[in-house]
Amino acid sequence: MTYDAGAGAPPPPSLLVTGIAELVTTEPGAGSIGVLADAAFVVERGRVAWVGPAADAPVADQVQDVGGRAVVPGFVDSHSHLVFAGDRSAEFAARMAGEPYAAGGIRTTVAATRAATDEQLTVNVARHVSEMRRQGTTTLEVKSGYGLTVLDEARALAIARQFTAETTFLGAHVVPPEYADDPGGYVDLVTGPMLEAAAPHASWIDVFCETGAFDADQAREILFAGKGKGLRGRLHANQLGEGPGVQLACDLGLLAVDHCTYLSGSDVSALRDSGTVATLLPGVEFSTRQPYPDARGLLDAGVTVALASDCNPGSCYTSSMSLCIALAVREMRMTPAEALWSATAGGAAALGRDDVGRLAVGKRADYVVLDAPSFVHLAYRPGVPLVADVTY
Ligand code: NIG
Ligand code: FE
Numbered sequence: 001m002t003y004d005a006g007a008g009a010p011p012p013p014s015l016l017v018t019g020i021a022e023l024v025t026t027e028p029g030a031g032s033i034g035v036l037a038d039a040a041f042v043v044e045r046g047r048v049a050w051v052g053p054a055a056d057a058p059v060a061d062q063v064q065d066v067g068g069r070a071v072v073p074g075f076v077d078s079h080s081h082l083v084f085a086g087d088r089s090a091e092f093a094a095r096m097a098g099e100p101y102a103a104g105g106i107r108t109t110v111a112a113t114r115a116a117t118d119e120q121l122t123v124n125v126a127r128h129v130s131e132m133r134r135q136g137t138t139t140l141e142v143k144s145g146y147g148l149t150v151l152d153e154a155r156a157l158a159i160a161r162q163f164t165a166e167t168t169f170l171g172a173h174v175v176p177p178e179y180a181d182d183p184g185g186y187v188d189l190v191t192g193p194m195l196e197a198a199a200p201h202a203s204w205i206d207v208f209c210e211t212g213a214f215d216a217d218q219a220r221e222i223l224f225a226g227k228g229k230g231l232r233g234r235l236h237a238n239q240l241g242e243g244p245g246v247q248l249a250c251d252l253g254l255l256a257v258d259h260c261t262y263l264s265g266s267d268v269s270a271l272r273d274s275g276t277v278a279t280l281l282p283g284v285e286f287s288t289r290q291p292y293p294d295a296r297g298l299l300d301a302g303v304t305v306a307l308a309s310d311c312n313p314g315s316c317y318t319s320s321m322s323l324c325i326a327l328a329v330r331e332m333r334m335t336p337a338e339a340l341w342s343a344t345a346g347g348a349a350a351l352g353r354d355d356v357g358r359l360a361v362g363k364r365a366d367y368v369v370l371d372a373p374s375f376v377h378l379a380y381r382p383g384v385p386l387v388a389d390v391t392y
Contacts (some may be wrong), residue, residue: 013061015043015365017052017316018390021373022070025051026345033337033345033376034314037095037244039071051361066369066389070377072340074138074366074392076347076357079258079279081312082128083121083156086112089315091121092287101288103212103240105314106146106174111148113156122159128311129163132319136368137212139347143206145170145367150194157201166351167205169195169231172214172222187218190232191225201382205231209245216244223252232352238262239284239315250274256306258348277350278303280308280342282327283318291300295332306346307339326382338378344350368390 023039026032028097040057042050052059080250091105113121125142132140141162145155153171160167171190179186195205205226207219214222222344224232233252237245239259249257250270257271258279271278279300285292298305307328311319316325321343328339369389370377377386 001157002123008205009367012045012185014049015059015062015064016060017041017043017064017066017071017367018057019065019067019139020054020071022375023051023359024070024072024340024375025360026073026341041359046360046365048181048361048365051359069388070370070372070375071138071359072375072378073344073359074368074390075343076139076345076351076353077132077134077137077309077311077319077321078141078256078306078347078350079308079310080128080132080140080142080319081145081310082125082142083144083160083172084109084313085116085120086313087125088317091314092317095288101240101290101315103174103208103210107177109146109313110148110174110176114149114152118155118159122162125159127161127162128319132134132311134387135320135388136323136387136390137319137321138368138390139162139166139351139353139365141166141168141204141351143168143170144198145173145206145208147303148173148176148337150197153194154197154201157198161201165203167200168206168234169226170203170206170208171195172207173325174208174213182261183218184391187214187221190222195225195229199226199229199231202231204234204377206234206235206236207250210236210238210243212238212240216248218247219245220252220318223254234258238267240290242267245291246270250276257354258308258310259293260298261290263294263298268298268301268303271298275304277306277346279306279308279347279350280328280332281308281316281349282324282332283316283320284310285331286327287316287318292327292331293330295334299338300333304346304349305334305338305342306350307342308347322378322386324384326379329379330382337377337380340375356369364392
């Protein structure tokens with residue numbers, strides 16, 4: 001008789017996670033987390049099957065007792081640029097000595113990335129993804145944007161796809177040097193052969209809509225071309241100054257627009273009215289000494305806010321969502337609960353995901369055990385590695 005691994009196979013063992021001093025469940029609806037003291041939950045077939053007081057927990061096949069620690073949903077990092085080679089620590093040091101951050105620094109990484117082998121790039125992405133996992137990120141987005149040729153963008157996305165389904169084509173990061181005199185020709189390349197080669201490996205398309213990169217008309221054209229290939233749009237906008245990007249994202253009904261550092265009153269109204277998620281990247285302001293975005297104003301206006309790392313070798317070389325939470329609380333006046341929501345459910349909203357970012361019945365068993373009795377320690381103990389265990 002042959003063994004049948006299909007319908008007749010025994011179900012995988014159920015797991016009771018208990019001894020939880022504080023379980024962050026994250027209620028549906030913008031910005032609200034639910035906190036259960038002395039809690040437990042049950043995992044069946046990779047999904048949460050039951051959540052409640054530890055005293056009422058049902059029996060399961062296996063038990064994980066976390067010994068009075070807090071449990072939070074895995075972080076959802078909806079914005080990173082991990083496919084790169086080279087190092088820009090000298091640029092960072094110069095910035096700390098007074099040089100401003102400028103989009104042109106991207107070209108330094110483009111040169112190094114083009115010169116790297118597939119294997120070097122893959123090893124580099126793997127190293128950063130593992131760094132993220134160790135720090136509690138269970139879902140991540142990765143962009144291309146340091147290749148800027150048809151082949152280099154396609155290979156960046158093919159490499160990123162080995163690590164996540166949330167891959168974003170960012171051929172429109174900057175105009176590369178060989179097109180400096182012909183930016184229109186570069187837009188034609190991005191919307192034509194580059195998109196054709198990138199689309200099979202990407203879920204999203206992004207444009208850096210900023211002075212020195214791409215204007216609103218170019219961004220609209222690129223996003224429309226991407227849509228024609230089945231890619232959903234997102235934008236880098238209003239990072240270095242006020243501009244049309246946030247308004248464009250809202251007009252087009254994009255799920256998320258990222259940075260939002262310099263916003264006008266009408267940008268804030270547009271974000272509120274469209275429901276487009278404002279993804280704030282406070283590690284960028286920390287690493288460029290720019291003013292932080294007005295998170296408090298956005299939340300008070302009713303805008304949905306996500307937090308992400310923007311991990312990249314130029315404007316912000318951190319992969320730590322805990323640091324982003326601490327900065328959001330200390331520098332942007334978000335409450336610890338708001339910051340945790342934005343780093344989990346908010347990131348999930350920015351990626352259109354409803355299976356992650358919340359610990360609730362039916363969601364993926366995707367969680368982080370903190371070496372702390374409360375999630376507040378993520379902001380209260382900045383810089384301390386509090387992630388004890390990660391499951392995803
Ligand atoms: O999100 N703003 C555009 N792109 C990146 C920076 C990339 C770089 O400086 O290499 C960002 O900040
Ligand atoms: Fe970015």
